[in-house]
Amino acid sequence: MLYINCPHCGMRSQNEFSYGGDASVKRPELNKEVSDQEWDDFVYNRKSLRGKHLELWQHISGCRQWIKVERDTATHEIFRTFKADEEVA
Amino acid sequence: MTQTFRIENAGLINREKKISFKFNNKSYFGYEGDTLASALIANGVHLVGRSFKYHRPRGFFGAGVDEPYAIVQLYRNGETEPNIKATEQELFEGLEAKSVNCWPSVNFDIGAINNFLKIFLPAGFYYKTFMWPKSFWYRIYEPFIRKAAGLGVASTKHDKERYEHKYEYCDLLIAGSGPSGLASAYAAAKNGAKVILAEDKPRFGGSLLTSDVNIGNQSGKDWAEGIIAELKSMPNVVVKNRSQIFGYYDHNMLVMSEKVSDHLPATKKYHPNKRLWYIRAKQVLISSGSIERPIVFGNNDTPGVMLSSAAKEYLKVYGVLVGRKPLVFTNNDSGYETAIEFKKHGVDPIVLDTRKNPESEIIDEAKNLGINVKNSYVVVAAQGYKKVKSADIASISEDKKQLGKIENLQCDCICVSGFWTPTIHLASQSGNKTKFKEEIDAFVPGQSKQNEITLGAANGVFSLDETLKTSFKAGSELSKKITENDNEIAIPNVVEKKSSQHDKFWCVPLPKGKNYKRFLDFQNDVAVSDVEIALREGYRSIEHVKRYTTLGMATDQGKTSNLNGLQLVSEIENKVVPAVGHTTFRPPYTPVSIGAIVGREVGKHSKPTRKSPMHSWHEKNNAVFVDAGVWLRPRYYKRGNENLFEASKREAKNVRTNVGVCDVTTLGKIDVKGPDAAELLNRVYTNAWLKLPVGKARYGVMLREDGIVMDDGTTTRISENHYHMTTTTAQAANVLSHLEYYLQLVWPELNVNVVSTTEQWAGAAIAGPKSRDILQKLFPNSDVSNEGLPFMGYMEGDFFGVKARIYRISFSGELAYEVNVESDYGNFMWEKIIEVGEEFNIQPYGTEALSTLRIEMGHVAGSELDGRTIPFDNALEGLVSKKKDFIGKRSLQRSAFIAEDRQRIVGVVPLDKQTSIPEGSHLVKDDKAPLPNPKLGHISASCWSVEYDNPFSLAILKDGKNMIGQKLYAMSPLKNKVIPVEIVSSHYVDPKGERVRS
């Protein structure tokens, strides 16, 4: 079971969180013309990365905040975690 | 009965306390502190079971967790448990155990015929033979294999034992209480670290309990006792025996199974049977020791052949002789230690040493005691069927290829030592890249992936002095990093006997003309010949060899077989062992009872049960409940002998003709507050929300980004910046997360807060033509007329002194209101509504009537919003704004979503107006068409229309828009029904929606 550092609450076990997928996906702006390809990329197309992956988790049984977690998908190593509005350098 | 194999003045058992027990229905006794194995051996019982494949007689091979085959079915306190190792099961008064895998009895077993037909049962036999003909599998092969195979029987009864889970955090978790574990725990504890020390056996001390060593001028055993006593007295230390750390998972989380009650005749009141510990450790020290390795020879599975370390343990811990004429067969000095213990207790052993001329302190001591040692000698085969009677022995050439003349030697047990295998399971599970250590022909932990370190014998260090030094140091340094304390500890002086180099010999060649079975894996009956076949048939990867032969599988996980198997593969393949590699060690290290894994989450504890504040009223009024997500809701209120159908029909009918009241507390409720609340709703819902006035409710549909309907419900504008959103019962949690996602990540600029208020409000829906009459009596000071509170209107009211919210919304399609009060007043509200409603013939109605009412009206619910439908499919396209953007809108332009013949909701009536259509039935054009019969749609919900008194269903049907009036068939192969039906409008009752506005 992963041990995730919630930027709001500290180290908490994985069973307090729910997974939210790739954090690098950006929703197209509202009222903007979007091609089929762009929309498919947003809704469906994901890279199944092996290695470092920036992903979303929600601290659902804690502070309810969505956070970003930089995790290695092969080793499960977690490098850094970020608040929702933090820029990831 | 006398215990013929129990000796005086030896062992750690309590001879004051006799314990009686039964094995295979025969009564025996042992002593407190015995295991089932030690007590049986004391009574001269060596035959405990039959082997997995060949049903060969099997006895005891080890004395603890290493035991591959002394597995029994245990009976305790009216319960039965399979897969119990006799070597681990402590004796308690009244214990009963039986052999497994034998029929009709362990002494006469029909399956043993497999042994004589063994030529037909080589590796892969099952794969090859039972494949054809295919039709034989279910009828003949599978039942046969099921009867023949298996180690014990799972109980089919409800387990009345209780199991607990515990979460713990510590600085250092130490696995094993041998010399290494004790030393590192002691050093870390002295530095103030929070330490957990786990020992799987009942007694602490590991190898110190049986080895002849001296630490700090005490015996090893006394030193261990002193350390344990001191550790137990320290507040920062948790010391646990009977506790096996069986799994090492990500981020230094380990799981330990503590046997709290297995050694007792019955679990004590308020105690669990087992406790599962989830331990998050900053640092893990693995001191799991090593397991003696067998040497492979003919019939090496005969009862009476066992590890020499086990023989020593039975003697030193339990005061039990495994035989009176022991033969020790060894390639290293450990066998001599066992021989010396025999000799000291008046038994004359013979030692066969594969080495030509070894010299060491231990060997000198053995020879000085007068022990008969034969060098360059091997056991070729054990003789005897149910117990060792003698051994065929021979000298062996220096190159270990040629056997001398076979001699027969009388003996009653053969104690084998093929050197030691470090127990690296936990390290390997943690992701450690193990490495091969040439000097000990075994794998040891290498590069760590997590915060773990392996010490002592588990790390291939067999010198006590070195083990203690490295372990004290590791415990001290690792704890220093965490606590920043540095208390110096004097390392005690160690006296141990030096041993000589072992012989890298592991398998005795077959003599000419003999075809003895030489077993590698005792649990799974895998012999040398099986691995040879697998390699001959082209299996090369050790992982494939494992699966084809079953070597190293199942509960044993290769504890005694792993390395010898690798040796064999490497010899045949002409590779070195590290090039062959080892298979993955998987958790659990030892079997864990399913009950312990499940813990308290059984029965009604398997999920939370939520009850509305009116629950007790429902109970008192004969409600029959149904699970609705985590909620319990009344399904119907039973009157007299009514069944579900009769009661729900009565309740629904009463809503249509008079008035009913339904507990709707379970609906999801979310408070949406802030200056941008309207903007958020406008983006989340498909319809327009910016112009909703205060005091008005609106029905809304929300989509996922892929265009599929996520949820629906009404949202009411309570005040300028405050909205009250409702969701379906099932989607309440998902909708909240969904809103939080967009507010926190996508549109953080929106100034809105959302919070669940589901449990803050109790809700009652009052529905039916007479509902306004009741409302007027409930709120005499409010204007609830059609003008004062129109359809989709909202007001606050005074409910007998309690603040109430009144919504004029309807799910039933009738004139209806929903009244909310704070939860604590829920029951008060409910009782008042019933009391006031009496003169209008009010009746409570449950979810079944609720469904009937909404189905008749063509209102969609979870069975239509099933994660596969878009607004159009549910006839909700009128709610989809063309002007504004919203979540999921872009997806609605996908070609399949705008197809002309897109699926759509319809009503379905059976032609005979009698036969109810099972939910899930498929709609087809031709009931006689060959399979696969093209499916046009499916029945999503069915009811008995109280308006028309005939069955009515909703369906999602391809090109539903143009299918009204068509005749189709509803087919339910599950219910074996074919029903001719007519497609009608989904709005079966009041299609113009006049009633809700009346």
Ligand SMILES: [Zn+2]
């Ligand atoms: Zn948090």
